[in-house]
Amino acid sequence: MTVDIDDTGGVPVARIKGEVDLKTSPRVRKALLDVLKKRDTLIVDLSNVDYIDSSGVASLVEAYQTARKAGGQVSLAAVSQPALRVLQLARLDQVLPIRDSIESASAEIAE
Amino acid sequence: MTVDIDDTGGVPVARIKGEVDLKTSPRVRKALLDVLKKRDTLIVDLSNVDYIDSSGVASLVEAYQTARKAGGQVSLAAVSQPALRVLQLARLDQVLPIRDSIESASAEIAE
């Protein structure tokens, strides 16, 4: 599992790749919260997530709530089929903003 | 595991996809030998083979030997990394013709 942060211009993007589970989710959590120390918006690219469990979902929720408290926003973009299924089971597809692409998430935040 | 036979023109091509193992190799064997009942050349596309074991290799060898006996040829094309490793372990990379692409295998046979 890898998390790449792209903070070169515009809204920062975190690209998560691989399996997010009990072992790897602490790294996801830290990477997302680290960005939110300096920035108040963040797009999380979930297109290459093969697997995510409740601990991974919890990391996304924590980042989302941290941003909201600071008046910012976390959006999920290009969510892979397996990740979407898990977000739906968690009923978070109605709570966290889920966008088709990085571009649409970023256009929306820029508004 | 699937084997698709493309026999619409030129040299017939068998495209193998997935894992060739003790359970699935009998289907590979039958598909290849069936083509060789009517044709004396065959290209086997191994680009989408994720795994192949000794029983899968044996099916390729049997097809190769059947074609040779009839004065024909079986070539392997676009061999995936995992399949190439197994052919090397079997020292068959020096025996069976292995070509980079369907096109080069087919150009060679057409000569």
Next chain:
Amino acid sequence: MTAPEAPPAADNRLLAEVRVPARADRLAVVRGTVHAALRAAGCDALADDVVLAVDEACQNVVRHAYGGDTDGDLVVRLSRAPDRLFVELRDYAPPVDPDAVCGRDPADVRPGGLGTHFIETIMDDTRFLSPPRGVGNLLRMTKRLPAHLRLEGEGDTP
């Protein structure tokens, strides 16, 4: 976590059993086994969900029953009857009070507490059984199979 109905897990057929040390970095091994076993049994369509439920139950064993990574083992046994799938999870940790296992309502959005919600949503029945020789814990999860995945007769792949 207990439903009214308790189908017997006896007279079922072994699909696969996997044993690993109860550590966060071994849950991927359990997932690998369960996924491959469900595919081999012709249950691809259920595989992702059941793998998630099993992983969540295993996480709970690692985090709550053992209280962190240990050298204690975790055994997951997957079996099936013609119309249902059984997952039995065995650990060697101190006995767990089944009433202490309860998730939260997902409408209450906060991190954590989602594992048992996933398990209850995906599986049809989840209950603690008496572990062999009274040692550790034994959790059994049952999933009813949709009609097209049920077995007729003897073979065990449709």
Next chain:
Amino acid sequence: MTAPEAPPAADNRLLAEVRVPARADRLAVVRGTVHAALRAAGCDALADDVVLAVDEACQNVVRHAYGGDTDGDLVVRLSRAPDRLFVELRDYAPPVDPDAVCGRDPADVRPGGLGTHFIETIMDDTRFLSPPRGVGNLLRMTKRLPAHLRLEGEGDTP
């Protein structure tokens, strides 16, 4: 199939153990477990080869020891010492004569007889041990780990 050196498999750490019915359609389950266990142990670079060797040894159990698909089980146990990997394969078939197990020279090109050649090329030592209670067969394969995969100290992922 016996090499001069016989490293002890005691004092090793369990990576994973998987039990399946000894049938052709379950070998994918063994491969799934072994692959995930080697990845979890930081041995990705060896995974494909070791998975092949284990699969070949399991095939031989299904085809030769049991003589076809049966309801008998096959158990594969993966463990490691700091500098080597052990695979133990247990079956409950009639005892096998170790001298009857021999492959062919791959220079002799014909289908079949490649399994033991793969095993011998990939693994460093392969030998039958006495099975517990004299029932079935127990084959142990050993693979020495390259220096960068050896364990120092206590942790079991590098």
